[in-house]
Amino acid sequence: MFSARPCNFCTEAQGTFMDISARRQQPCDLPRVFVASNVKLVMEGLHLQLGRCDKIALLGRGRLNARTAARINENAADVVVLDVGSAGSGKFARTLCGTSRAVPMVGVAIGSTRHDIADWAELGVKGFVDDSGSIEDVVDAIERVARGEFSSSPQTTAxxxxxxxxxxxxxxxxxxxxxxxxxxxxxxxxxxxxxxxxxxxxxxxxxxxxxxxxxxxxxxxxxxxxxxxxxxxxxxxxx
Incomplete structure (x- = not known):
């Protein structure tokens, strides 16, 4: 008789999310991070990869809408990882920038955006990771932005x-x-x-x-x- 078993990837993902939940229950001084994108694959991929990192506290993920912006503020996120190549990302950044907390953002996939990079900086994006960046680059940018610093490659900075x-x-x-x-x-x-x-x-x-x-x-x-x-x-x- 056929018996459905989860694949290794799903088992690993389930364990990762369980670890995230356990980590949330422990008091820590790690940067509290929220992932935002309108592309499900990007959003879930970033969430999964960042969930494996012990340098941050992952709060959750969400689409680029007012409800997600409210969740980010309610959970007192320190940094938002924003998929700037996603449709609606500019409007979402303006929404976050206009809130009382004005949470700083790390923009990923910066090479895919139609907006000028200076526009993103003025909207509160303090860290930039281009299309060739790795998940380690994203984590490094999160840590720097959480400390109040600016983070980007030399080319993007120039x-x-x-x-x-x-x-x-x-x-x-x-x-x-x-x-x-x-x-x-x-x-x-x-x-x-x-x-x-x-x-x-x-x-x-x-x-x-x-x-x-x-x-x-x-x-x-x-x-x-x-x-x-x-x-x-x-x-x-x-x-």
Whole structure:
């Protein structure tokens, strides 16, 4: 008589989800993570693979809708792993960005998205994993974002910085744009986002002392005394 038996994959998956449930019951300081996608295969695959990792606490998974956004906030997720290549991901990110907690996101499949990478950054995506990334890259991005850091490959970072600099330059008047050198424009872009000298130095690959000199010149050219004032001017385009 035929006897149905679960395949090894299903047995392993069942054990994984049981482990996840047990892990949730234990107090820990691990990043609390939620997976969101409209593609079932992607959503379940990420959930299964991340469930095998002991560096995070997996809260659950869901489609890109208001109900999932509510669950993310109710469960106090620290990071959302968002399939940015999925239809509706931009609208979902805007929904999360507009909530009271504004949970940071790690965007996966970044190469498949139709949106500009700078748009994702402004919507709260703090980590990027492109199509060639591994599950280890996703976990690393989760940990970094949970610590309040930015995470992406050097290529993606360069692309993002270029896009954001272009946006800043478009907001500057021709006279203001001529006042600042390309490096000073990079500094202004970082001041606009509240970055410290150490953070700017790390992003641009220069020393904090050099950043301090650039900041001084930017403030001098803009005729302001505080870096917050320079950032406000960049946001308003009043240069």
């Amino acid at each position: 692309q993002l910085v270029t896009r954001l600099i272009e946006r800043v330059e478009r907001r500057l008047s021709p006279e203001g744009a001529r006042q600042l050198t390309p490096r000073e424009t990079q500094i202004l872009f970082n001041l606009e986002r509240g970055a410290t000298n150490k953070e700017i130095a790390r992003r641009l690959g220069i020393s904090p002392a050099t950043v301090k000199n650039h900041v001084h010149r930017v403030l001098e050219k803009l005729e302001v005394r505080r870096r917050q004032e320079a950032g406000a001017i960049a946001r308003s385009g009043r240069i």
